[in-house]
Amino acid sequence: MTIDADRPVGPRSSKGERSRARLLEAAKAVFEEHGFNEARISDIAEKAELSYGTFYHYFQSKEEIFRELAASHERRLGEAVVAETETVTAATPDLLVPGRLEAANRRYLAEYRREERLMRVIEQVSRHDTEFNRARLHRHLRYAERLAGAIVQLQRQGLVDEAIDPVVGSQIITAMVTRFAEAWFGEGRVSMRTVS
Secondary structure, X not given: OOOOOOOOOOXXXXXXXXXXXXXXXXXXXXXXXXXXXXXXXXXXXXXXXXOHHHHHHHOOOHHHHHXXXXXXXXXXXXXXXXXXXXXOOOOOHHHHHHHHHHHHXXXXXXXXXXXXXXXXXXXXXXXXXXXXXXXXXXXXXXXXXXXXXXXXXXXXXXXXXXXXXXXXXXXXXXXXXXXXXXXXXXOOOOOOOOXX
């Protein structure tokens, strides 16, 4: 295996940072418009108004730029959900954790809906890219661990049955919410009708 010692690890100047950011922004637009399989590096470079060679100065492949873009997006999504839960207060301590769980789920769904085009491509790629799926699963497990801690708090307050395994319960909730978001926004299979 050879290592390209001339290839920079990242931008070394503010101009380089701007070029890299333009490529990531362009990649997002191209992936959203064409999907992963139909997106081309030349499309990304053209959209960024940079040369084809500039793309390869920062990224080795379409897969690499997509993985970075998706990881960054999912990290921001996770941070937004956590930040939302930390703003929740409650009149009584027994309402704090349930309020935070509700706020987290609502924020996740709102963020997913806002970025549904990118999320659709993320879901598509996660089904066939083992490395990407592994990294995504790792991020999901970290969020599930936080949720498991919340379930333990609810159990201590007597609000959740102590027979429920917090780790299993947190993974069930995480899977349920993420899959529901995909079915609703990504696939359009859920119809929300107002009952009058």
